[in-house]
Amino acid sequence: MKHLLTMAELSPTEIEEILSEAKGFKNGEKWTPEAPKYIANLFFENSTRTKCSFEMAERRLGLEVIPFETQTSSVSKGETLYDTVKTLEAVGVDAVVLRHEHDRYFDGLKDQLSIPILNGGDGCGNHPTQCLLDLMTIHEEFGTFKGLKVSIIGDISHSRVARSNAEALTKLGAEVFFSGPPEWFPDDLVEDGRYLPIDEAVKAGDAVMLLRVQHERHESTSALTKEEYHQEFGLTVERADLMKEHGIIMHPAPVNRGVEIADELVESPKSRIFKQMENGVYVRMAVLKRALISQGGE
Amino acid sequence: MKHLLTMAELSPTEIEEILSEAKGFKNGEKWTPEAPKYIANLFFENSTRTKCSFEMAERRLGLEVIPFETQTSSVSKGETLYDTVKTLEAVGVDAVVLRHEHDRYFDGLKDQLSIPILNGGDGCGNHPTQCLLDLMTIHEEFGTFKGLKVSIIGDISHSRVARSNAEALTKLGAEVFFSGPPEWFPDDLVEDGRYLPIDEAVKAGDAVMLLRVQHERHESTSALTKEEYHQEFGLTVERADLMKEHGIIMHPAPVNRGVEIADELVESPKSRIFKQMENGVYVRMAVLKRALISQGGE
Amino acid sequence: MKHLLTMAELSPTEIEEILSEAKGFKNGEKWTPEAPKYIANLFFENSTRTKCSFEMAERRLGLEVIPFETQTSSVSKGETLYDTVKTLEAVGVDAVVLRHEHDRYFDGLKDQLSIPILNGGDGCGNHPTQCLLDLMTIHEEFGTFKGLKVSIIGDISHSRVARSNAEALTKLGAEVFFSGPPEWFPDDLVEDGRYLPIDEAVKAGDAVMLLRVQHERHESTSALTKEEYHQEFGLTVERADLMKEHGIIMHPAPVNRGVEIADELVESPKSRIFKQMENGVYVRMAVLKRALISQGGE
Known part of the structure; x- marks a missing residue:
């Protein structure tokens, strides 16, 4: 049975297989399970975007989606996450997509279930499908990861995506640089030479990947206003002129227009947002198919 | 591509086409898109009734409905409505039904999307599908709009329906009268002779259309208790006896029983509620088909 | 038309028919309505477990489920439950599953609707599908109800399940005992000899049915801490050793691990939870089929 929990667990070959499958779906390939399959999306932390995207993927595969409202669930009556997921298993759900605010919430679950978990984001930890879609977008653009330079700019410490993207990209042969407010950086990253001043990072990247400023976390701790952030660490219109001719702009969204990126750039020719x-x-679609097929019966 | 935003944008011919299509569906005609179509219902303002009705229509057309919870969406993280709808477009949603508390929220959207918006209500402005269902109900009853008299009674100022119904009915050849508490009336309506005392309005109408008293808006501003409103401006059992023999009672619901209409009248023979x-x-179903067909691919 | 409101309304023969139908579905039998059928689940009181279970049943029967959010519904604008359900009937819903915090909320509805209600729980009153699933689990285990002993342990007064299970089991030929904190017991039960000390109840039961301690109701009224409850009235590991060799452990869930039942017992060989x-x-699935068939058209 194949959970999808972190990027670290995927070999380069497995990543390539997933991307290839995803590309196939984009080119119009179809796959639906032979017997009806039931999926529940458990989003204990809000994320309309990721949830909608999973919903679309599930519907396109012809899966039955069982609504699950986390706010009103028995978890609020003190039920453990384990018992909740075990219940879904008991009623016949074939796989769960799970997003939870606790880092590595899945460690207490993964070996005790007979159905796969697809991690839709855990705490400040992992968000493998976001990472995979970033990889797909880069690969679609450049046809390879080898020798590519990717600059990741913003709040590295709190980003689920930054570290796992960096690991995956490095594993696949790309070179990764970071920039952003130094106080938001883990010390090791600042010291290992991959931290660049913002203009250098923008110049260096074949892909310039901006992270969302999470106002809700930083308003009190950062000394910067939104305008100041934009000028000092955002992709301004002027700074975007420093980019390589073939360079692309990426952002996991939702975008703070005028903060990490200038409003005019969001839908500009370089943007792949x-x-x-x-x-x-x-x-x-690719990781759902992978998970469902791994259970057999297909 | 055909949005459905306001009644004003629809010509009499277009209105008749929609009503004719709706009548066909009521008579058992079927239509489903050739390829799967995905719809999202974005209700930023609550309306279980309208939402359920759209959901039923969508299911009957065989559409896939992507759940979208506005309360927990990125809009609460400051995302613009434009970016939210654009995201749905990006993930492959084919049309959105949108209800929002801002008047004409769609002005900033309509020219920038490649998917149609169906307006499920905006602020105190428009609610075209409510208007169309009122028109359908009247037409079903009388077979025509020409020469009909329609009395609209209640809170005209705050009603999405009153003005657009009045415009549409007039355009289609009916005559519209108004009644209700004068302080809830726009000055122009009171002065142009279409305002009638309540008993006159009840007597005049082939259709007597009551509007919901929105206690949540008026409790503090109106001097009338619920009982007083009922006696002065509601359709009491006694007042209903003044109605024409073939007259019908209409109400957009939810009904305040005993306020704008006597409890006993809600399911009486004259009621079409x-x-x-x-x-x-x-x-x-008719406007969804219209919107989806307009996108081509069908 | 067949509502499913209480266990009391079902004859032993009807119960056996439902259980037999359910067993058929478990053995892989299929049934789907000939024409599309639309269901709404109205949970005015939270219960993710029951709701998910109904959703699964509905999807397995190929029914279309119309989402209905009770928190944001017109009920919050003062609409009566009757008008809400009548609206769903008007838009074409074929049956409603309803859970509501008022005891016997259905008394004002059942004779005025043309669509069936399936009671998903009312106040401290009834929860017939929970009772039926308990009966199915017992019958699956022992092949009969005649002569069986069932011990129900916990908060009898506040349990929807305890009394209706007891009535149904007695009607079907089983003998029922009770145990738990005496202050949570109705006087009549304590006095009629069916109340046993906890160890006796555990020894006596072919099925030992534990009820959930509803902390949210009792914290202030009960003098017992969770640990004390577990020792005095819970199924501890030691107490479980008193059970019959073929005895089974049941619990409606969600389980308070370490309160009404020891953590280790929840997934132990005796547990049927x-x-x-x-x-x-x-x-x-069986009661939904029963309700939909009763409407004719099938």
Whole structure:
């Protein structure tokens, strides 16, 4: 049975297989399970975007989606996450997509279930389908990861995506740089030479990947206003002129227009932001298929 | 591509086409898109009734409905409505039904999307599918709009329906009168001779259309108690006896029983209130078909 | 037309028919309505477990489920339950599953609707599908109800299940005992000899049915801490050793691990707790089929 929990567990070959499957779906290939399959999306932390994307992927595969409202669930009566998921298993759900605010919430679950978990994001930890859709978008653009330079800019510490993207990209042969407010950086990253001043990072990247400023976390701790952030660490219109001719702009969204990126750039020719969202559906179709097939019966 | 935003944008011919299509659906005609189509219902303002009706219409057309919870969406993280809808477009949603508390929220969207919006209500402005279901119910009853008299009674100022119904009915050849508490009336309506005392309005109408008293808006501003409103401006049992023999009672619901209408009248022979709800599904099937066909690919 | 409101309304023969139908579904029998059927689940009181189980049952029967959010419904604008259900009837819903915090909420509805209600729980009153799934689990185990002894342990007064299970089991030929904190007991039960000290109840039962301690109701009224409850009235590991060799442990869930039952026992060989959840889906398929067929058109 194949959970999808972290990028670290995937070999380069497995990543390539998933991306290839996703590309197939984008090119119109079809797959639906032979018998009806039931999926529940458990989002204990809000994320309409990721949830909608999974919903679209599930519907396109002809899966039956069982609604599950986490706010009103028995978890609020003190039920453990284990008992909740075990219940879904008992009523016949074939796989769960799970997002939870606790880092590695899945460690207490993964070996005790007979149905796969697809991690839709855990705490400040992992968000493998976001990482896969970023990889797909980059690969679609450049045809390879080898020798590519990717600059990741923003709040590295709190980003689920930054570290796992960096690991995966490095594993696949790309070179990764970071930039952003130094106080938001883990010390090791600042010291290992991969931290670049913002203009250098923008110049260096074949892909310039901006992270969302999470105002809800930082308003009190950062000394910067939104405008100051934009000028010092955001992709301004002027700074975007420093980019390589073939360089692309990426962002996991939702975008703070005028903060990490200038309003005018969001839908500019270099931007792949809405393409990332589009690709997210195909990547999720691929990992859902992978999980359901791994259970056999197909 | 055909949005459905306001009644004003529809010509009499287009209205008749929609009503004819709706009538066909009521008579058992079927239509489903050739390829799967995906719809999202974005209700930023609550309306279980309208939402359920759209859901029924969507299911009857064989559409896939992607759940979208506005309360927990990225809009609460500051995302613009434009970016939210654009995201849905990017993940492959083919049309959105949108209800929002801002008047004409769609002005900033309509020219920038490649998918149609069906307006499920905006602020105190428009609610075209409610209007269309009212028109369908009247037409079903009388076979025409020409020469009909329609009395609209209640809170005209805050009603999405009153003005657009009045415009549409007039355009189609009916004559419209108004009644209700004068302080809830726009000055122009009071002065142009279409305002009638309540008993006159009840006597005049082939259709007597009551509006919901929105206690949540008025409790503090109106000097009338519920009982007083009922006696002065509601359709009491006594007042209903003034109605024409073939006259019908309409109400957009939810009904405040004993306020704008006597409890006993809600399901009386003259009432078309539940028929309006029934017709709402067929009207929504018609406008959904219209929107999806306009995108081509069908 | 066949509502399913209480166990009391079902004859032993009807109960056996439902259980037999449910067993058929468990053995892989299929049934889907000839024309599309639309269901709404109205849970005015939270219960993710029961709702998910109904959703699974509905999907397995190929029914279309119309989402209905009770929190944001017009009920919050003062609409009566009657008008809400009548609206759903008007838009074309074929049956409603309803859970509501008022005891016997259905008395004002059942004779005025043309669509069936399936009671998903009312106040402290009835929860017939929970009762039926308990019966199915017992019958699956022992092949009969005649002569069986069932011990129900816990908060009898506040349990929807305890009394209706007891009535149904007695009607079917089983003998029922009770145990738990005496202050949570109705006087009549304590006095009629069916109340046993906890160890006796555990020894006596072919099925030992534990009820959930509803902390949210009792914290202030009960003098017992969770640990004390577990020692005095819970199924501890030691106490479980008193059970009959063929005895089974049941619990409606969600379980308070370490309160009414020791953590280690929840998935022990004697436990049928997750099997109960599994059976719940089949029982609900059976009663949904029964309700839809009773409307004719099938």
